[in-house]
Amino acid sequence: MSALLTVFDLLLTLTLLGLALVTVTSREPRRAVILFIAFGLLLALVWARLRAPDLALAEAAIGAGLSGALMLAAARRASGRKTSPAEESDTEDAP
Amino acid sequence: MTGQVLYAQLLYGGSGILLVLLGLWSFLVHGPLLRKLIAINLMGAGVFHILVAIGYRGIDTPPDPVPHALVLTGIVVAVSATALALAFGKRLDQDDD
């Protein structure tokens, strides 16, 4: 029981950190936002594991859902402007 | 406090610290507004994660409600700040055109 829980903890943490890493390193706005929503949902799952169901509900609804909707609208505008060639200041991406 | 609880607290708290660092790095290095916003939100998520880990008391003990209440207010403040920042960004774009 305890060993199983330990494996589950490690798995959750690794997935969370990996998701965060691909979120901040993805260049395309829409992709980054969708990964951020997935990160928020996974975070809600982790908080449910840590016995914080109130926070899991709030994070899933507000942190992932509403921020995601707000940022998706902004990403749509950003990628719409990308078609004009004036906007190319974000090419330095390699860590 | 048993070793199992301490292990979980250190694991989740440590990942929260890593999330803060990842968000801080991305905020400093990357240019566009949307990426900076995502980075700040990630930093906030890391801070919330640390607080939740501090409040954790084991799988069958009731957790500490005080950090949970702090995180709940923090989530709502974070989303309102994000909305305000996006409105600022939109206005700046309009003025550029």
Place this chain on the structure above:
Amino acid sequence: MIRPLEHIIIPIGLIAVGGLLGWSFFLAVTGDTGERLAAVALARVPDSGVSNPVTSVLLNFRAYDTLLEFAVLLAALLGIWSLGAADTGFQPAASVLDGMVAGFVPLLILSAGYMLWVGAYAPGGAFQAGALLGSAGVMLALAGHRNAGLPSEGRLRILVALGVFVCAMTGLLLMVAGDGFLTYPPGLAKWLILLIETAATLAIGATLAAAYLGGRPTAHPTSGETT
């Protein structure tokens, strides 16, 4: 090519910050604990009028915090409104999405009411319920309703200020009655908390939906707006 800022200074700074944070976190978790706030808070939960510990901390023990948070939400919305009018919005949706929205929005409002009530003794409460109301507004906006189901500007102003107003007025009335700001008398605590939470739910939902529109609501309600 090595850029000194990005490849040397920032990584070293991050490692230093991380080490400091990790060290203090380790000390905080493993250190000798005296009497913790959690024990005090959990022991007083039965007196607070609600049995969900998080709700009792939010709306009874730390009600100041929550009042100020409603004020922060209101200030953010005022900032958004001061930046200009909202966009023209989305095209009216096709019939499939429209039918889905017509089914989902009442369901969301119903579950917001449930969430508000259940918050007294189980996970839930004003913030979660307000988020559900706000997401109902976002859905309406995505389906092409220009004002996201929100009322006209005059009434919307009252609605978004409701949380701060009710919370502050309750506090002031309690102060006049001699109990101190936001210190509930024992018998009334449950009902006062429910009153503040109801006002807060409406205010949070309206604020989040209005924030999604991204600007001042336009003066003329468009055709096809039924709510």
